[in-house]
Amino acid sequence: MPLTYAFIEYGGPDVQRFLDVPAPEPGEGEVLVEVRAAGVNPVDWKVREGMHRAFLPLRLPATLGREVAGTVVRTGPGVVGLAAGDRVFGSTVGGSGGYAELALLPAAKAARMPDGLSFTDAAALPIAAGTAYESLAELGLAPGQRLLILGAGGGVGTIAVQLAAMDGVAVVGTASAAKRAFLQSLGATAMAYDRDDVADRLRDLLPAGADAVLDLVGGDALSGVAGVITERTRVTTVADEEIAARFGARSLKRTGGTGTLPALAELVAAGKLDPCVGRVFPLAEAAEALALVESGHVSGKVVLDVAGRR
Template sequence: MPTAYGFTAYGGPEVQRFLELPMPVPGPDELLVEVYAAGVNPVDWKVRAGQHRAFLPLDLPAVLGREAAGVVAAVGADVEGFAVGDPVFGASARGCGGYAHFALLTASSTAHKPDAVSWTDAAVLPVAAGTAHDGLAGLVPEAGETLLVLGIGGGVGVAAAQLARAAGVSVVGTAGAAKREFVESLGVGVIAYDSGDFDEQLRSALPKGADTVLDLVGGDALNTVSAVLPPGDRIRTVADPDTAARFQALPLSRSGSTEALAELARRVAQGQLDPQVHGVFRFEDAGAALHAVESGHPRGKVALVMRADR
């Protein structure tokens, strides 16, 4: 029976453990993949804590992980374009399951991995970079325009900054002062929300306002930058519907398509996008990997490696 890492009840880290589970069987639009690497994201501990169970019901015990990369071991019914032995990366099927030696991926949210892209880089693309890609696809910022990213220091923001700058867009973002040097290294202007006069920094960085806004913080974040906001149709936000409506902003929606993931992989292979994987843990240290993400905001992305030779 393959080994996986998950949780047996909703709660804190104490409910996490290694599990011996039956080999998954791929259904329609699913691939069974031998996992070489898996991404570790804040959403993983939020799922374990029960914050998403209203819209992501799971049978317990459940396996953690929303993204993975590996080699196709079996193909589900009616799946086309993939074959056993293909190197791939994509989103976990049925909501979870990437922290495992074998996992199910959703075929329509999976792409082939180019040889030039490492397993760890591929594994962390679907959630963060995929969200960034889809957010920018909705905004369509043009070369010469300015994009304001609220919460630019996280995985989604870092990917959005790189993708936008590759298109000739000027990028400014809000982040903690501790991440200023890292974010500025990406060619991005930083407005520190926890250091100095925020309003003065905002006016200085965006004297003519922002052309487009990607709000990855939610809550009251849009209100704090209301002086520089563009029309609502040029704002994508993760804020609640009432807050979004107040600014006539549109929700940040996801497609997670094979085409989007393939484009991201091409950009990585061409050197236009660095997934910024700065934390790599062995599978046996999965608990420590998730703790690193849950206990703070680590620089860059965190990945699990399932095999020592990968």
């Protein structure tokens, strides 16, 4: 039976287990995928903790993880355009996790992998890079405008920095001091939230304020930069709706549009976008991978190599 890494009840890391479960059957519009790599995201531990149970009710045990890259094994009824053997990536069907040898994907949202894109890089894209891409699309900045990204050194931030810089946007990104050189290499002016006097330094860097703020941290990190948020500053958050609301921020609503993943895949395959995969763990070390993400201080993206299996 295929292996999954699941949580048996809502709670902390002690509710996580490896389980052998029957292979899932693809339903209407779904494809069954042999997972080669799976992305690890903060949402994984938030779902395990039960923070999303009101809008994502799950039957337990539930497999962890929400995004994979792999090979189609079987297609469910009504699927057109995908067949066994196709290399695809995308977000999993609600309730079918990614930390597993087999996962279900909605066919309509699964994207084909172009030549030159590895499974590891593809698995890093659906959630974090997809969020960065759609956040920037929503902010709609023009070349020369100034964007402040809070939490620029993680999964979403490293992609947002690169995409914005590619469009000629001037990016200032906050991260811990250890990530300063890394962020600068991606195209941002880096600001160390644990070293610099952020409020003062921001006023020097952005005397007229920021045209936009992309908040990936929330809390004090967002209230601490109030000095560069003016009437015309657009603020988008994916981290803290409550504090962001004070600044008239919009919470990103992912469009789930079919164009996002192919666009990102082409950029990576062409060598124009670095998916910034900082650590790859075998599936057997899923607990360590998730603990690293749960620490809240990763560099870039964490991915599970599922081809290595047990």
